[in-house]
Amino acid sequence: MSFIEGLARDQVNLLPPCVDDYVSPDALVRVVDAFVTSLNLAELGFGRAIAAVTGRPGYHPGDMLRLYIWGYLNQVRSSRQLERACVRDLEALWLMRRLAPDYRTIASFRHDNPEAIVGASAAFIQFCRETGLISGRLVALDGTKMRAVASPKNIAGADRLARDVAHTEKEIAYYLERLDIIDEAVAQGFDDQPKHREAFTTAMETLGRRKDRLVRRQDILKDRDETALVFGESDARPMGYGRSPKTPCYNMQSVVDVDSGLIIHHDVTNEANDSQLLHPMSMATMEVLEVDELKVLADGGYSNAQAVAQCERDHIEVAAPIKRGAMSTDFFRPAQFVYDEETDTIRCPAGKTLRPSGKHTRNRAIRYRTPACKDCRLKSRCTSGAQRTIHRLFDQAALDRMEARIYADPSLMVTRRCTVEHPFGTIKRMSGGGRFLTRGLRAVKAEAALSIVAFNILHAVNAFGAERLTPAG
Ligand code: SF4
Incomplete structure (x- = not known):
C-alpha cells in the first residue's frame, strides 16, 4: 500500500493557474470582498478614499479594510501577522490581489480611521436591514468586559498608592541606615565596604525614582478626582466580577436582534456599571432601526429604576429582573x-x-x-x-411593571440568554480571549467594530447563506 503523494516542489505550477481558483466559490472571504466593494468609503470618512492627483500612490482604503475584516474573521489581528498573511495565506493573496503592505501601513490604517471603521460596521447592519434580514421585533442587550493593553499592576487607587509610598519610604530609610553603618565601617578600615556603598547608593536612587513616580500618580488621581486609574492606558478602568481581582478593561455593550441573531448596535465604554447604559443603548438602537418603539430584554445589571422609567417615556419596553442587594434573613423582607x-x-x-x-x-x-x-x-x-422604614424608589412603579413582564413570560429570560450571550463567546474567541490590541477608547472602538462586523458576516452567512449577502445576490 502506498501513501497519498504531494506535488513536486520544483514543478512549474503548484497552485491553480487562475488566482480566482485559490478560494472556493462559497468562501467567506468573497462576502467580505463584496461587502467592502459595496461601501461608499469616501462618505464613511475613510482617508485617501479618492486617489490624489500628485504624489506617490497609496493603498486603497478598501483593500486595507478588506484585509482587516478578513483578519478579524480568522483571528489574525495584529498588523505584523496581517503583513505575513498577505504573502502566505491564499485567501489573503486572493483578497489583496497580491498587494503586500508593510505592518506600519496596516497599523496606520486602523489608527487613522477609527470612526470610519465604526461606520463600515454600521453599514453592514443597514444593508441587512434593507435586505429584510433584521426584524427589530425584540432585541436583547448585554455587556462584557474586554481586557485593555495594560497590566493589573498598573492599576493605582488612592489607598494602594499611599501604601506603596509608605513602603518605599521604609525601604529608603533602611538603606540610609545601612549607609550609616558602612560609613562607620569604612572609618574603621574595612576595605570591602565601598563596594556595598555603591550598590546601596544605586538602590537608593532607584527607590527615589519609584517614590517620585508614585507621588506623581497620586497628584494625577487627585487632579482627575478618580478613585483608581490605569496608568499607561488612561481610558481603561479597573473592572471585574464580584470579588474577583480587578483588571484594566473596557465594557463592550451589544444589542442583538432576537430573530436574526445579528448585533444591530454596539458600543465600547469605560463605564464599569451597566445600570447607566440601558437608556442610551436602547435609544441608539431605535435610531439604527428607525423605529418609534422598542422591546428590550436585559439582565438584572440594567435594572435602574430611573433609566427604566426614562425608557418607558421614550416608548421602550424593558423586560429584566430587578437586581436586589443582599437582605438580612432575620427580619421581614x-x-x-x-x-x-x-x-x-x-x-x-x-x-x-x-x-x-x-x-x-x-x-x-x-x-x-x-x-x-x-x-x-x-x-x-x-x-x-x-x-421599621421602607424605602420606595420614585420610579419603583416602572421597575415593578418591568418585573411583571418577566413573571408573565419567564421564557423571555431564556431568550435573552440564548440570544445575546453566545455572540460574546464567538467575539472573544476571535479576539484572543477578549483582549484588545490597541490603546485608547477611540482605537478600541475601531477594534470592537471590526470584531462585530466580522461576527455579523460570519453569522449572517451561516444563517442566511452567502448569496443573500452579496449586493448583486
Ligand atoms: S408595625 Fe412596624 S414593627 Fe410591626 S410589623 Fe409593621 S412595620 Fe414591622
Missing part, C-alpha cells in the same frame, strides 16, 4: 410589605399602614413609616431599631 397605589401607603405583615414620612433625595426614594411599630408584637421579627 421588603416583598412582604404591600404597596397600595391608590392610597400611596404600604401594609406591613402586622396589618398596619405605613405612610410617606420624607424623601431620601440621593437615593431617589420615599420613606414609609408607622407609629404603630412602638407597640407591635412582631417588632423583634421586623427591625432592631425603634421603627
Whole structure:
C-alpha cells in the first residue's frame, strides 16, 4: 500500500493557474470582498478614499479594510501577522490581489480611521436591514468586559498608592541606615565596604525614582478626582466580577436582534456599571432601526429604576429582573410589605399602614413609616431599631411593571440568554480571549467594530447563506 503523494516542489505550477481558483466559490472571504466593494468609503470618512492627483500612490482604503475584516474573521489581528498573511495565506493573496503592505501601513490604517471603521460596521447592519434580514421585533442587550493593553499592576487607587509610598519610604530609610553603618565601617578600615556603598547608593536612587513616580500618580488621581486609574492606558478602568481581582478593561455593550441573531448596535465604554447604559443603548438602537418603539430584554445589571422609567417615556419596553442587594434573613423582607397605589401607603405583615414620612433625595426614594411599630408584637421579627422604614424608589412603579413582564413570560429570560450571550463567546474567541490590541477608547472602538462586523458576516452567512449577502445576490 502506498501513501497519498504531494506535488513536486520544483514543478512549474503548484497552485491553480487562475488566482480566482485559490478560494472556493462559497468562501467567506468573497462576502467580505463584496461587502467592502459595496461601501461608499469616501462618505464613511475613510482617508485617501479618492486617489490624489500628485504624489506617490497609496493603498486603497478598501483593500486595507478588506484585509482587516478578513483578519478579524480568522483571528489574525495584529498588523505584523496581517503583513505575513498577505504573502502566505491564499485567501489573503486572493483578497489583496497580491498587494503586500508593510505592518506600519496596516497599523496606520486602523489608527487613522477609527470612526470610519465604526461606520463600515454600521453599514453592514443597514444593508441587512434593507435586505429584510433584521426584524427589530425584540432585541436583547448585554455587556462584557474586554481586557485593555495594560497590566493589573498598573492599576493605582488612592489607598494602594499611599501604601506603596509608605513602603518605599521604609525601604529608603533602611538603606540610609545601612549607609550609616558602612560609613562607620569604612572609618574603621574595612576595605570591602565601598563596594556595598555603591550598590546601596544605586538602590537608593532607584527607590527615589519609584517614590517620585508614585507621588506623581497620586497628584494625577487627585487632579482627575478618580478613585483608581490605569496608568499607561488612561481610558481603561479597573473592572471585574464580584470579588474577583480587578483588571484594566473596557465594557463592550451589544444589542442583538432576537430573530436574526445579528448585533444591530454596539458600543465600547469605560463605564464599569451597566445600570447607566440601558437608556442610551436602547435609544441608539431605535435610531439604527428607525423605529418609534422598542422591546428590550436585559439582565438584572440594567435594572435602574430611573433609566427604566426614562425608557418607558421614550416608548421602550424593558423586560429584566430587578437586581436586589443582599437582605438580612432575620427580619421581614421588603416583598412582604404591600404597596397600595391608590392610597400611596404600604401594609406591613402586622396589618398596619405605613405612610410617606420624607424623601431620601440621593437615593431617589420615599420613606414609609408607622407609629404603630412602638407597640407591635412582631417588632423583634421586623427591625432592631425603634421603627421599621421602607424605602420606595420614585420610579419603583416602572421597575415593578418591568418585573411583571418577566413573571408573565419567564421564557423571555431564556431568550435573552440564548440570544445575546453566545455572540460574546464567538467575539472573544476571535479576539484572543477578549483582549484588545490597541490603546485608547477611540482605537478600541475601531477594534470592537471590526470584531462585530466580522461576527455579523460570519453569522449572517451561516444563517442566511452567502448569496443573500452579496449586493448583486
Ligand atoms: S414593627 Fe412596624 S412595620 Fe414591622 S410589623 Fe410591626 S408595625 Fe409593621
